Amino acid sequence: MTTTQRRDEVTETATANLGPIDHALVSFVESSSGAARGAGSAAQRAARYHLESGGKRARAELALQAGSALGIPDADNLALAATVELLHNSSLVFDDLQDRDTERRGTPAVWVRFGADVALCTGALLLSAAYGALSTLADQARVGPLVAHTHRRTALLIHGQTADLAVANHTSTTLREYEQVAAEKSGVLFALPIELALLYAGWDTAVEQARRAAHALAVGYQIADDLEDLESDLAAAGGKGRLNYVSLANERSGSGGIDLARERALELLHESIALAKDLPLGAGVPLQDLAKRFAARL
Amino acid sequence: MTTTQRRDEVTETATANLGPIDHALVSFVESSSGAARGAGSAAQRAARYHLESGGKRARAELALQAGSALGIPDADNLALAATVELLHNSSLVFDDLQDRDTERRGTPAVWVRFGADVALCTGALLLSAAYGALSTLADQARVGPLVAHTHRRTALLIHGQTADLAVANHTSTTLREYEQVAAEKSGVLFALPIELALLYAGWDTAVEQARRAAHALAVGYQIADDLEDLESDLAAAGGKGRLNYVSLANERSGSGGIDLARERALELLHESIALAKDLPLGAGVPLQDLAKRFAARL
Numbered sequence: 240m241t242t243t244q245r246r247d248e249v250t251e252t253a254t255a256n257l258g259p260i261d262h263a264l265v266s267f268v269e270s271s272s273g274a275a276r277g278a279g280s281a282a283q284r285a286a287r288y289h290l291e292s293g294g295k296r297a298r299a300e301l302a303l304q305a306g307s308a309l310g311i312p313d314a315d316n317l318a319l320a321a322t323v324e325l326l327h328n329s330s331l332v333f334d335d336l337q338d339r340d341t342e343r344r345g346t347p348a349v350w351v352r353f354g355a356d357v358a359l360c361t362g363a364l365l366l367s368a369a370y371g372a373l374s375t376l377a378d379q380a381r382v383g384p385l386v387a388h389t390h391r392r393t394a395l396l397i398h399g400q401t402a403d404l405a406v407a408n409h410t411s412t413t414l415r416e417y418e419q420v421a422a423e424k425s426g427v428l429f430a431l432p433i434e435l436a437l438l439y440a441g442w443d444t445a446v447e448q449a450r451r452a453a454h455a456l457a458v459g460y461q462i463a464d465d466l467e468d469l470e471s472d473l474a475a476a477g478g479k480g481r482l483n484y485v486s487l488a489n490e491r492s493g494s495g496g497i498d499l500a501r502e503r504a505l506e507l508l509h510e511s512i513a514l515a516k517d518l519p520l521g522a523g524v525p526l527q528d529l530a531k532r533f534a535a536r537l
Numbered sequence: 538m539t540t541t542q543r544r545d546e547v548t549e550t551a552t553a554n555l556g557p558i559d560h561a562l563v564s565f566v567e568s569s570s571g572a573a574r575g576a577g578s579a580a581q582r583a584a585r586y587h588l589e590s591g592g593k594r595a596r597a598e599l600a601l602q603a604g605s606a607l608g609i610p611d612a613d614n615l616a617l618a619a620t621v622e623l624l625h626n627s628s629l630v631f632d633d634l635q636d637r638d639t640e641r642r643g644t645p646a647v648w649v650r651f652g653a654d655v656a657l658c659t660g661a662l663l664l665s666a667a668y669g670a671l672s673t674l675a676d677q678a679r680v681g682p683l684v685a686h687t688h689r690r691t692a693l694l695i696h697g698q699t700a701d702l703a704v705a706n707h708t709s710t711t712l713r714e715y716e717q718v719a720a721e722k723s724g725v726l727f728a729l730p731i732e733l734a735l736l737y738a739g740w741d742t743a744v745e746q747a748r749r750a751a752h753a754l755a756v757g758y759q760i761a762d763d764l765e766d767l768e769s770d771l772a773a774a775g776g777k778g779r780l781n782y783v784s785l786a787n788e789r790s791g792s793g794g795i796d797l798a799r800e801r802a803l804e805l806l807h808e809s810i811a812l813a814k815d816l817p818l819g820a821g822v823p824l825q826d827l828a829k830r831f832a833a834r835l
Contacts, residue, residue: 355635373684386671390668394662
């Protein structure tokens with residue numbers, strides 16, 4: 240079987256599962272004592288509202304594809320995908336609240352629709368449900384190591400979030416610091432789908448390489464995004480501007496930020512492709528596909 | 538061995554462990570990738586600040602005593618106690634932020650000292666660390682069921698928190714609704730120490746009785762507290778008053794709220810003692826002790 244054939248099969252499997260993933264996300268949030276007793280909590284209603292507002296489920300798709308490649312049974316694969324997606328959505332609800340972003344996926348953000356207090360409870364509920372999803376694995380011997388890993392990565396995600404808050408109020412951010420924050424804030428949630436699948440399937444020694452591939456992907460994507468959003472970022476926050484790789488690069492060298500950003504983004508995306516290529520059993524194919532898609536836009 | 542002898546031994550064990558529990562709490566928060574890379578995140582520093590500000594560790598003590606009675610090995614017993622205490626402290630950090638309470642244990646609340654954004658991240662980190670603690674159990678076969686149970690109970694705690702927010706803005710709360718919210722908001726965290734110990738030790742069939750004993754204890758305690766705080770609650774919130782069982786009872790029957798509250802609190806505390814007495818191997822003794830102590834104050 241060629242890599243291309245496998246990739247196509249893998250993509251089909253993942254797409255076929257995208258109905259089940261939405262169902263799984265809602266059920267992990269609602270299958271708790273609170274819901275059993277009646278209408279469920281305001282946080283459960285808000286979590287459902289948030290989950291049903293859409294989202295590409297890109298991280299769930301990464302998990303499903305990697306898990307299929309590694310031969311993880313469907314039900315457990317779905318639980319791993321749900322864990323990552325619940326964690327991601329928890330961070331979105333918290334982010335919108337912190338940044339006072341009023342819209343998410345074209346509808347009012349949870350804190351706008353339900354108030355800040357309920358939004359806070361909703362973020363916490365989604366975070367707890369991510370661990371609840373892990374607890375349902377048929378292979379119970381994997382729960383301990385996967386919970387341990389998920390906590391370590393969640394702590395790093397939170398590290399990135401507080402660093403981001405600090406950096407946003409800081410004018411002397413270096414390019415390296417900027418990349419570090421991007422790796423933690425978005426790299427963790429691109430890495431976790433592959434990491435959990437590898438750990439589940441016993442490929443512990445490949446986890447570090449998956450992390451590096453996913454972090455390079457996330458930072459490359461962030462810089463590509465900054466290139467596309469340059470004008471709106473410059474105009475953001477009432478003319479004060481939003482932190483952007485190109486502006487930071489220009490501040491350092493006077494000009495040439497656009498070229499520098501494009502080169503760096505391509506370098507990182509190619510690094511990601513090279514690292515992902517060597518992951519076992521084609522588990523890195525979905526990362527490679529994403530990196531190629533991002534690179535093609537540059 | 539008489540019940541009294543066992544109780545004294547159990548109390549000694551618990552007290553001897555109270556140094557280790559503080560150490561364990563901080564290490565579960567800091568033993569993550571974020572901290573390994575340097576100074577740790579602002580959320581880690583804030584979590585440490587919060588944990589070091591004191592607290593009676595009453596829930597950890599309940600867990601340690603119940604676990605000792607049930608013969609749980611020390612290291613795992615400590616992890617269970619840490620889980621409950623981390624969850625409790627997560628809820629305190631979130632609560633203070635939501636209620637804009639400026640002080641906790643005589644020092645500035647986390648959101649006052651570190652800002653609302655960092656406080657939100659701190660609550661999330663402590664919640665995640667509660668699951669991280671469970672993942673360290675030497676008996677790895679117990680991790681799955683205990684994570685599942687902790688998520689269900691966390692969902693109920695969050696249910697109670699959102700109901701509390703709703704009830705606080707509602708004038709027609711019934712006494713039953715008030716008790717329900719108290720059971721969820723504080724009962725869950727009195728029950729969880731005993732529930733986790735019972736589940737770990739294989740006494741699954743006793744979990745429901747432990748829950749009922751702990752919820753009765755928590756509601757009885759809340760009403761006893763309301764009796765003590767009646768004057769300050771009436772004067773709170775700029776004369777609008779803070780929700781209090783006695784005031785609610787007076788609103789319904791015109792007067793006699795104090796007698797009604799005292800009777801109900803005693804009824805619940807005696808119910809708690811009766812339920813806790815029958816738990817296996819004296820696992821309910823610490824609940825009985827608390828209930829007796831609260832009843833003696835009435």
